[in-house]
Amino acid sequence: MCGIVAYLGKKPAQPILIEGLKRLEYRGYDSAGVALINPDKGGIRVIKSSGRISVLEELLSEPDPKEVVGIGHTRWATHGEPNTINAHPHLDYTGKIAIAHNGIIENYSTLKTWLITKGCKFVSETDTEVIANLIGYLYSNTDGEDAPRDGQNRFEWAVQHALNELVGTYGLAIVCTDFPDMLIGAKKGSPLIFGLGKNEYLIASDAAAIVEHTTQVIYLADNEMVTITPKGFHTKTIDNIEIHKELKQIEFSLSAIELDGFKHYMLKEIYEQPKALNMCLGGRLDMRDGRIVLGGISKYWREFTRAKRIVINACGTAWHAGLIGEYLIEQLARINTETHYASEFRYRNPIIEDDTVVIAISQSGETADTLAAVEQAKERGAVTLGIVNVVGSTIARTTDAGVYLRVGPEIGVASTKAFTAQVAVLAMLAIELGRRRHLSTEQVRFYIEELSKIPAKIEEVLSLSEHIKKIAEATCDRENWLFLGRGFNYPVALEGALKLKEISYIHAEGLPAAEMKHGPIALITKGMPAVFIATKCSQYEKIIGNIEEVRARGGRTIIVASQGDENIKQYADFLISVPDVPEELQPMVTVVPLQILAYHAAVLRGHDVDKPRNLAKSVTVE
Numbered sequence: 001m002c003g004i005v006a007y008l009g010k011k012p013a014q015p016i017l018i019e020g021l022k023r024l025e026y027r028g029y030d031s032a033g034v035a036l037i038n039p040d041k042g043g044i045r046v047i048k049s050s051g052r053i054s055v056l057e058e059l060l061s062e063p064d065p066k067e068v069v070g071i072g073h074t075r076w077a078t079h080g081e082p083n084t085i086n087a088h089p090h091l092d093y094t095g096k097i098a099i100a101h102n103g104i105i106e107n108y109s110t111l112k113t114w115l116i117t118k119g120c121k122f123v124s125e126t127d128t129e130v131i132a133n134l135i136g137y138l139y140s141n142t143d144g145e146d147a148p149r150d151g152q153n154r155f156e157w158a159v160q161h162a163l164n165e166l167v168g169t170y171g172l173a174i175v176c177t178d179f180p181d182m183l184i185g186a187k188k189g190s191p192l193i194f195g196l197g198k199n200e201y202l203i204a205s206d207a208a209a210i211v212e213h214t215t216q217v218i219y220l221a222d223n224e225m226v227t228i229t230p231k232g233f234h235t236k237t238i239d240n241i242e243i244h245k246e247l248k249q250i251e252f253s254l255s256a257i258e259l260d261g262f263k264h265y266m267l268k269e270i271y272e273q274p275k276a277l278n279m280c281l282g283g284r285l286d287m288r289d290g291r292i293v294l295g296g297i298s299k300y301w302r303e304f305t306r307a308k309r310i311v312i313n314a315c316g317t318a319w320h321a322g323l324i325g326e327y328l329i330e331q332l333a334r335i336n337t338e339t340h341y342a343s344e345f346r347y348r349n350p351i352i353e354d355d356t357v358v359i360a361i362s363q364s365g366e367t368a369d370t371l372a373a374v375e376q377a378k379e380r381g382a383v384t385l386g387i388v389n390v391v392g393s394t395i396a397r398t399t400d401a402g403v404y405l406r407v408g409p410e411i412g413v414a415s416t417k418a419f420t421a422q423v424a425v426l427a428m429l430a431i432e433l434g435r436r437r438h439l440s441t442e443q444v445r446f447y448i449e450e451l452s453k454i455p456a457k458i459e460e461v462l463s464l465s466e467h468i469k470k471i472a473e474a475t476c477d478r479e480n481w482l483f484l485g486r487g488f489n490y491p492v493a494l495e496g497a498l499k500l501k502e503i504s505y506i507h508a509e510g511l512p513a514a515e516m517k518h519g520p521i522a523l524i525t526k527g528m529p530a531v532f533i534a535t536k537c538s539q540y541e542k543i544i545g546n547i548e549e550v551r552a553r554g555g556r557t558i559i560v561a562s563q564g565d566e567n568i569k570q571y572a573d574f575l576i577s578v579p580d581v582p583e584e585l586q587p588m589v590t591v592v593p594l595q596i597l598a599y600h601a602a603v604l605r606g607h608d609v610d611k612p613r614n615l616a617k618s619v620t621v622e
């Protein structure tokens, strides 16, 4: 949720930290800060502010060329309101240790009480300050039995001992004034990578912050740490056992994280969908042999094909994609499939039998609840599959098998291209499972052929942006909306409602259309916008009935329909016609006008589309 960047090298750290923080701002943006080691003055210079990085920047003086070691943080508040005092980095009570932290310390209250009895002073309401003070206390009160041995430096020793006391999650960057040319990073449950540049090292919670400097990285695993000095680095467990970590090359182009002339990342990512889907499908649709090739699953097809039950876990938009996956797998592969909110699944007592396969869907690959669901499933012996976008992310590394989305970085908080790619991967999985179980060659070829046409069809929908903007202009003053769909388009209705509410702050409810009369119909008043996805499908006549129910009560209908459907015009106050697609594959096309509608509504209402209030891109806390 928050972002960390840290630097040790020969250049002034301040501008590097600020640039890195700007690239991480999509992860959290309620306050920010930097801490720089100044060897001349023998201390740490900490500058913090509430608000965006731009506010922090205004407080900064000219970079000091001697300050070549520093840590930075952009925050998404969990403990304590987003003000300057609660912003990171946090100093310990002696002023020697500074830390930037992502994650949540669950036993912070107990530790805080104990540290207060030992004379430690606290100034913030954060759980993070407990880590700083614990390290600081151990660092300053070490002797006798407890003293560091075998030449280990006291700073590293204190960090290890403090981390062993913590319950919860952390990604950490830590500096100490007594070791002005040392930087420590540590990880448990929150992502942290360590980048090796030329005469410089970086630590970050996300590759975006460091790619400008290096693409050579080490992914730290849980309970691992890295200690860096100008002479080099070593990686250890937090129990002080040396470990060898493999250096990886990240494939990440800077242009992928730039706006490229678009006003917002969300708009850019909506427009990228045809290209992104082509990347996702590329090399995976084998038209000649009539099959789907998913390299990351090749060793597990047997388990998948024989599965009696597939359990999908995800959160938010990824959960909506999972719901479509449930319909797809049941329809095409005839395997009993159910989709769970990962946050619920992890705390129930789920039944996992020998022939249950668990799928986790996550753009970031770091969502805490989804990761916990995977761990829960693994513990109970399930084969796990990750459908993930971020290469090398924790869920990608934790699952047994995986399919990457290959859509490039998604920066906008509102997920768009990741959603369509998640559905595309689930469609490929369903088709291939169907082929291995019972679908005829003709059926398989038909779906593969139709899947390959989806990017071009999305391109057609994108050309409707101006028309959809006019619909937004006419309706975005209304504070309550309904989104209704049936069958494969029911999760699309949920997704359309989520998109609208998260960026435009309009209250929107997504429902299976038939559920409306079991309660929500009471909400309909004159002029209330009701968005229907009413494309040609097996339930077309039924949804027309639902549209009539809304119109009879004065609701205003915005209908996403199939091109050439003349009949539907009589029911629509606003019509959005999309290309025809087989029912099972429609969500990838029908969701696009809803993304565009939400985007325009949010812009018209004057909101920051890419950084909606209270949200962060990746939810790495419970």
Ligand code: M6R
Pocket: 315, 316, 317, 318, 319, 361, 362, 363, 364, 365, 366, 367, 370, 413, 414, 415, 416, 498, 499, 502, 617, 618, 619
């Ligand atoms: O990174 P993940 O796909 O695991 O994230 C899951 C949700 O937090 C995410 O989809 C969220 O709902 C989006 N902001 C919706 O646009």
